[in-house]
Each structure stands twice: as structure tokens, then as C-alpha cells.
Amino acid sequence: MRIKVSLLIAGRYLKSAGAGGCLRRIRGAILSVALSLIPLIVVMEVSDGMIQGITARYLELGTYHLQAVAGRDIEMTESGFPRLEELPGVSLAVRERQGVALAYSREGRGGVTIRAVPHDIWEKDAGLRTYMEIRAGAFDLSTADSAVVGAEIAARLRVQPGDRIKVLTTRSFSAESLMPRVSTFIVRGVVSTGYQELDKLWIYIPLERGDRIMSRQTSRQIIGIKIDEPFGPLSALSWELRGILPQGFRLFTWNELEYAQYMSFQTTRYLLVFIMALIICVAAVNIFSSLVMIQIEKREEIAILKSLGMSGAEISGVFIFLGLIVGCVGTFLGVASGLAISVSINQIIAAVETCVNGARDFLRGLLFLPGAERVRIFNPDFYLEHIPITVNLRDLALAAGFSLLVALLAAWIPSRGAGKIRPLEVLRRH
Secondary structure (H helix, E strand, O other), X not given: OHHHHHHHHHHHHHHOOOOOOHHHHHHHHHHHHHHHHHHHHHHHHHHHHHHHHHHHHHHHHHHOOEEEEEOOOOOOOOOOOOOHHHOOOEEEXXXXXXXXXXXXXXXXEEEEEEEEEOOOHHHHOHHHHHHOEEEXXXXXXXXXXXXXXXHHHHHHHOOOOOOEEEEEEEEEOOOOOEEEEEEEEEEEEEEEOOOHHHHOOXXXXXXXXXXXXXXXXXXXXXXXXXXXXXXXXXXHHHHHHHHHOOOOEEEEEHHHHOHHHHHHHHHHHHHHHHHHHHHHHHHXXXXXXXXXXXXXXXXHHHHHHHHOOOOHHHHHHHHHHHHHHHHHHHHHHHHHHHHHHHHOHHHHHHHHHHHHHHHHHHHHHHHOOOOOOOOOOOOOOOOOOOOOOOOXXXXXXXXXXXXXXXXXXXXXXXXXXXHOOOHHHHHHHO
């Protein structure tokens, strides 16, 4: 009954507050909550999408979900290759040899990472097809002299499908002697991962050719393993795989291989979320001040209500409900607006870039200024070209819960003050 009375009076304050200014104050508090929540939602969703996109690309294109690394004294062969794909939960297991080399053409040169993989990896690896885009040609490693290069390497060497490139590797003949070896390849395709830091690294060649031009002393041999649930628990499957792998192999999960980079991403995200959460705390000051002003404006009415028998708890409940209304409405508007901006972030970034570059081109033509590179909000050398957004309901619930909690805490102090108003002192002054 007490709750019902408090709720009815809070509703009456909202309905009849136009003349007294209460509704205007409530609207301002609601707007402050909504505006403070928008950057928090955008930061949470966009940063999570960027981390997920970059991590998924590294997993599917680089480190695999798990990686078995062979010792230097082990030379893997097809006959001795363990059949890991027969295990439940394992979707792919491929042998790969990696080494550092110098790639050059008539137009340029640069250091690269040679990845010698099975010729049919494009057909077998669904993750590779999902996250890698073929810019030109095809992912074709059917012949011994075939090579598929990253988009940045192709731009640096100024090659396209059909051009020849040369790769300088070294072979070790003894503990102290290294012999350089030059191998010629024909570019069959140019690919892009969507993350240019990866496109600067890799040249794919057939596994058999890689075994010939790279020795075990100057390269590393791995078994790349992909599983059905890479972001799930990996300990049980890791133990099972360790029991099957031959001696001399060390097994690493993607968490171990990319721990430093993944934690760097997460730490940056936590810092940004913390800063955005402080903005909500600042909005709580607006709620507090609005309710304090309403309390001052309604002191005489509160005194009359208490004289008629309302308790201090019921009067406090009126302001708690006002704070809850502010929190609920502001949180709904803030979450909805932040979510709308988040799912449209790629289009918004593209529109802003178009407007900025259009204005710059107009001013450049008007003032006869020299040309310059186009403005990019997210430099694709360091960020994704397209940010994948997946709505995280848990994060949205946490943000909404935090906003409501802050609103209630901001309403608690004014509510206590309203409940302690003494009717005789107020009425005696009037």
C-alpha cells in the first residue's frame, strides 16, 4: 500500500509538473542519462567487434586454434603425420612449414614469411575461405612454382597474377655454414585478410616445394589444428592431443600463442569502458541536482502530506520512484541509440570520411591547395577495413544495470532529505 501511494504521487508530480518546472528538470535528467550511456554502449560493442575481428583473423589465418610445433631434430613426413582429424571435435589438421625469406621482383623487394602449405588447403579450410579475400587471380598452389601473395606484398613488389618473383632462402649444411638459395615462383593470386598487418607478411607456396627450399634448421614445422569450438574450454582436448602427438612436439593453444596481443586489446577495452562509465557517474550529478530542486520546490506540499499521515518512508519512496523513472527511461533511450549507432558504425565512418574528404577537396580546389592523401578515420594499416559487430546481450545488460544503479544511488540522498522534512517547521514559515 505504501509503495502504491508513493508511486501515485510520483506520477502526479510528472503529470502536473509543467507549471512547477519538475517535468523540465526530469526531462533534463533523462537526457543526461541517455547521452552518457550512448558512448559506453558504442565503445563496448565496437571495441568488442574489433577485438573479435582481429582475433578471429589471427586464429583462422595465422596461428590456427591449436598448434603443434615440431622440435628442430624432427623432420615430418606424410607417412609419419598423425591422423588428428579422426578425433571428435577436430575439424582440420594440416602440416605447414614456415620460414623467413627475402622476396624480390624487378620493381621492389622486402622481407616476408614463407608459408608452405598443402596445395588443397583452400578447399579444406573453411576459415581460410571465410576471412581471406581473393583480390586477383585464384588461391592456386597446384604446381610447384605457384605462389599466392598478400595484397601489401604484391603492392610492394608491384606484381600481379602471372608475374614472376624470386625468393631468397638459406639452407644449413653444417653448424657454421649457410648456403643461400634463390627460387623462382609465378604469382597465381593476390589475397587480403582485411587486416593489412597480416597482408604485409605472408607468401603461400606448395608444401612440397617448401620442404625442398627450407631446411629444418632455418624453418619451423607445425601442425595447424582447427576445432569446432575454438573459444570454448581447450584443456580436455589439449590433453588428448598431447597423448597422440609423437615425442618432440609441443602443443600450444591460441590463448598461449596470442596471449600478449589479446591481453593488450582487452586492457585497452577495459580502460575505455572505465572512462565511459565515469561519464554516467557525472550524469548522476544531474539526477541528484534535479531531485534536490524538486524537493525544495515541493517542501510545502510534502509538509502537508506528512501532516495528513504519510510517513517519511513513503515520502522518500516518491523520490526513489522519480529516480527510477529517470533511470529506466534514460537507460532505454541510451541503449537503443547506442545500439543503433554501433550496428551502423561502418556506414557512419564511411559517411564521415566522405563528408570530410568532400569538404577538403572543395577547399583545396577553391584555394588552389596541393593534393593530399584521403582522410581515413581508421587507418587500415593498423585496424580492420570493416568492423564486425555482434550484439553482446550480456554487456548490454551490465551497462543498463549499472546505469539504473547509478540513478537509484543519485536519488537516494534527496529521498532521505525529503523523508526527514518536519511539517511544523515548514508550515510555520508560511
